[in-house]
Amino acid sequence: KAQLTSTVLGQEIHYFDEVDSTNNAAKKLAANGCPEGTIVVAESQVGGRGRLARGWFSPPGKGIWLSVVLRPPFSPMDAAKCTLMAAVGVTRAINSVTGIGCGIKWPNDILWQGRKVVGILTEMSAEMDAINFVVIGMGINVNVNQEDFPSEIASVATSLSVAAGCEISRIKLLTAMLSELEAVYMLAKNSGFALVLEEWKKNSITLGQQVDVYGIDRNFSGQAFDIDADGALLIKTFQGVERVLAGDVSIRPS
Ligand code: BT5
The missing domain is CATH 2.30.30.100 (SH3 type barrels.)
Incomplete structure (x- = not known):
């Protein structure tokens, strides 16, 4: 926590050696009134989730399996944009810490040379026209060896360390993610999503294809x-x- 440069995100940290899914843990905390910016991180997930009940491979010690609780003053209609916002923040952090060139595939993947290094899962609780909370789950394959991916995803997945050719510091990347995500969130809150979406477009590998x-x-x-x-x-x-x-x-x- 001493290394954090963010002022809201990560001020309350729930760390697990093993958890079913950091999103599940974060949703429980959020439903029980935890403050905005609470994060859940785990060394490994045994029930890591993608969208539509798909699984997320989350081996111990090799990734960042992280969920962030936000209480944004947005409309529930803006939930999809929270995923794009997170993709922009994570891309900034990866660029600043690793220098590898990665791109965003609409809506929730970050790819390097066509293979997925990051997946994002946004879940929301809303009542009437107001958001109660949003949980943004981010799975980053940081130091996963290529041969460690299960065979069914080995051809579509890779990691930052494979891309960079060296191990990446998870703590450096995590702190960068929290401060970049916080900056992009502030931008969206203060000025609306237009600039965030512009930055998303600049980093997109989907447009034009x-x-x-x-x-x-x-x-x-x-x-x-x-x-x-x-x-x-x-x-x-x-x-x-x-x-x-x-x-x-x-x-x-x-
Ligand atoms: C996603 O879903 O990409 C969202 C993944 C979100 C994971 C984070 S980890 C922290 C937080 N807690 C959770 O429980 N979840 C979030 P989707 O677009 O549906 O992609 C899922 C598909 O990606 C799977 O069906 C596999 O094909 C593939 N996949 C699974 N694990 C992977 C991995 N580690 N790296 C790359 N691809 C993977």
């Missing part, structure tokens, strides 16, 4: 060309422009 979209209720293909003010991905198809607020996108190799 041919993509296949696996939406909540339909699948289609087209060219991703922009995100709108809600953070939805805009895609040119033969039928016109489609707008996707939630779903999976795969980028076609060019």
Whole structure:
């Protein structure tokens, strides 16, 4: 805690050697009234979660498995933008600590050379028109060896240490993440999401690409060309422009 440069995020820290999911622990704390900026970190997760009940591989000591509790004055409609905001903060931190060039794949992945190094899972509790809390979960493969990934994700996942060719200090990266995420959050709170979304676009590897979209209720293909003010991905198809607020996108190799 002495090394923290953030003033809100990480002022209350819950550290676990092993936990089912840091998001689950953070949601419990948040429901019990913990302050904004509370974080949960774990050496390992035995029930790490992705979106749509998918799993998240979280081996001990090799990653940053982190959840942050925010109580933003945003509307519940802004939840999707919290994921984009987190992606911008994490990208800044990775760039400053490692210097590897990584890019954001809409909506919640950070990739290096086409492989996932970070996944983000945002969960929200809202009543009526107000957010009670948002939990932003971030999984960063920091020092995972390539051969340690389970076979089903070995071809789509990699780590920062593989990318950089050396071990990365988890504490340096964690403190950078907290201060960058805090800065991006302040920016969104004070000036709205426009600048955050601009920065997201600059770091995006999705825009300009041919993509296949696996939406909540339909699948289609087209060219991703922009995100709108809600953070939805805009895609040119033969039928016109489609707008996707939630779903999976795969980028076609060019
Ligand atoms: C995500 O979901 O990418 C969100 C992952 C969020 C994980 C963090 S860790 C801290 C916090 N606590 C939690 O319980 N969760 C959050 P999605 O886009 O649905 O991607 C999930 C898919 O990524 C899986 O189905 C696998 O194919 C792949 N995957 C699983 N573990 C991975 C890993 N360590 N690295 C790269 N890819 C992985």
